[in-house]
Amino acid sequence: METVQVGRSRAATVAFNLVGIAFAAVISFPVYWMINTALKPANEVLTLTPQLIPAHPTLANFTSALHAPNFLADLRNSLVVTLGAVAGGLVVGFLGALAIARFRFYGRRALVLVILIVQMVPLLALLIPVFLTLNRFSMTDTLIGVILTYLILVLPYTVWMLRGFIIAVPRELDEAALIDGCNRWQTFYRIILPLTGPGLVAASIYGFIQTWNEFIIINVLNHSADKQNLMSWLASNQTLQETHWGPLMAGATLTSLPVVIFFLLIQRHVAAGLTAGAVKG
Amino acid sequence: MDAVEVVARTPADQRPPVPAPVQPRRRRREGTPYLLALPTLLVLAGLLGYPIVKMIVLSFQHLTLRDLWTGRTPPWAGLDNYRKVLSDPLFWTVVTRTLGIATVCVVLSVGIGLAVALLMRRVSGWVRIVITVAMMLVWSMPQLVSTQVFLWLVDTNWGVLNWLIDMIPGVDFTNHSWFVDPVQGWTVIVALVVWGAVPFLAITLYAGLTQVPREVVEAAVVDGAGPWSVFRHVTLPFLRQLLGIVTTLSVIWDLGLFTQAYVIRSSKPETDYYTLAIYAYQKAFVISDYSLGSAVSILMVLGMLGVMAFYVRQMFRIGDAD
Numbered sequence: 001m002e003t004v005q006v007g008r009s010r011a012a013t014v015a016f017n018l019v020g021i022a023f024a025a026v027i028s029f030p031v032y033w034m035i036n037t038a039l040k041p042a043n044e045v046l047t048l049t050p051q052l053i054p055a056h057p058t059l060a061n062f063t064s065a066l067h068a069p070n071f072l073a074d075l076r077n078s079l080v081v082t083l084g085a086v087a088g089g090l091v092v093g094f095l096g097a098l099a100i101a102r103f104r105f106y107g108r109r110a111l112v113l114v115i116l117i118v119q120m121v122p123l124l125a126l127l128i129p130v131f132l133t134l135n136r137f138s139m140t141d142t143l144i145g146v147i148l149t150y151l152i153l154v155l156p157y158t159v160w161m162l163r164g165f166i167i168a169v170p171r172e173l174d175e176a177a178l179i180d181g182c183n184r185w186q187t188f189y190r191i192i193l194p195l196t197g198p199g200l201v202a203a204s205i206y207g208f209i210q211t212w213n214e215f216i217i218i219n220v221l222n223h224s225a226d227k228q229n230l231m232s233w234l235a236s237n238q239t240l241q242e243t244h245w246g247p248l249m250a251g252a253t254l255t256s257l258p259v260v261i262f263f264l265l266i267q268r269h270v271a272a273g274l275t276a277g278a279v280k281g
Numbered sequence: 282m283d284a285v286e287v288v289a290r291t292p293a294d295q296r297p298p299v300p301a302p303v304q305p306r307r308r309r310r311e312g313t314p315y316l317l318a319l320p321t322l323l324v325l326a327g328l329l330g331y332p333i334v335k336m337i338v339l340s341f342q343h344l345t346l347r348d349l350w351t352g353r354t355p356p357w358a359g360l361d362n363y364r365k366v367l368s369d370p371l372f373w374t375v376v377t378r379t380l381g382i383a384t385v386c387v388v389l390s391v392g393i394g395l396a397v398a399l400l401m402r403r404v405s406g407w408v409r410i411v412i413t414v415a416m417m418l419v420w421s422m423p424q425l426v427s428t429q430v431f432l433w434l435v436d437t438n439w440g441v442l443n444w445l446i447d448m449i450p451g452v453d454f455t456n457h458s459w460f461v462d463p464v465q466g467w468t469v470i471v472a473l474v475v476w477g478a479v480p481f482l483a484i485t486l487y488a489g490l491t492q493v494p495r496e497v498v499e500a501a502v503v504d505g506a507g508p509w510s511v512f513r514h515v516t517l518p519f520l521r522q523l524l525g526i527v528t529t530l531s532v533i534w535d536l537g538l539f540t541q542a543y544v545i546r547s548s549k550p551e552t553d554y555y556t557l558a559i560y561a562y563q564k565a566f567v568i569s570d571y572s573l574g575s576a577v578s579i580l581m582v583l584g585m586l587g588v589m590a591f592y593v594r595q596m597f598r599i600g601d602a603d
Contacts, residue, residue: 096321103314129332263421
């Protein structure tokens, strides 16, 4: 933006730039400090004068995190639970989103209302009856129980996000396909499904992030240490080894890495979904 | 993020409901939406509706751990649970605290978010990219991880924050513990919550700001409006709807505050660090009083429904939810 506007001097822009850089530095410092600590050998972590750059960077903390009890089992659980919930949410959510986006039917508004509200109710508030119900069917301490619970975490937002993508597919395409002899279901999987591809990717990544980051529910439902997910593993590591900051920060870096990468891919869809078209970013 | 436009209604929605072009299919098509929505409805009913009903029933019963294992129907308790909760002084302390903390968090995060959004309009392009990248990093951090990192930053013996404050002449923060005094502890938690919330707010509001037509701003400037009146009378009205939505979302999120306060006290929060969500959790899963916990959860959700209704109404008003 090179056009100099009324009342905007170059000096002011420099000043604002400095404020902006300072702000960026301050807010990203915790992230930097996590990685910095993770790369330090133990004797450099606990120093009276904190060291901004590791003098002898090492991956030892990462190795010790990887070899901590249950890391691999809980990593596997994380993947199973996440994939299960996301796949389920995607299939159910796509069909639900089709109904909301393409049809006007009795009860549609109510369904939208429920989905919008469920998206906001803290799932923690519903954890008690979910726990008791799963307990009655002997499904606590199983991954299936967790997948079912996470489905509720993922589904509302998936429906909502996919709805936005389906609306963006012009109705004329459906109609053209109908005229060309497709039946209603064929238009769904031949026209709408391929065209909402990016939406399916975005929704599944968002679902992945939500379930990957969850650790309270799985901790309540499953009591065995090898039936937790990676976040819950990380939470328990904090209480176990409070002063072992190096390995803890290495574990934190490892568990947040996939989330950070995936999140960067879909960030704009997340914002657009939450504000529902008030801003199309 | 450059192609931003105000979408009052998507074109597809604007049309009056189109009569089905292929008449013979009409009857079949009427059943289609229900069939499509069926799985969603089943999941919502089974995994959400049933638990909610169960929770409401539970809050009027007295379920003990023994009932849980024997499967005996718990005895009817009438309004006992609610009476017990509402007469617990701690409950009211926690309610007041939750409301107060949420207010502080919302005001700070929306205020800072808006300030950063405005700042992003004024800086050079490359600075805007730096700010955006930094905010994306922060935004993508899992809550658990960022809480642990903050805990490390404010660590009593080796934390960077104590070292930094200690450098101020005349201030001794060596081995200062941040969680002995709840006011200081909550300051850390609020900072953590605001830090995590600002990126979403700033990026969304910045996208909203780019929708304010330049001509209108220029016309105001030509008419002699200073920067403040441009903001107050031009920018703000354009942004009002979006600000309403993100503020409502922040209120809902901050009222449900759990993870940050719970994890920063290493999963064993003192009563000084209870929020309403933690209070309910402790009642149910720590002292195993599921009925009491249900009553607290129900009261909490009822209290939040008002805010949620406001959000939903705004979404419908934009027309996108319709």
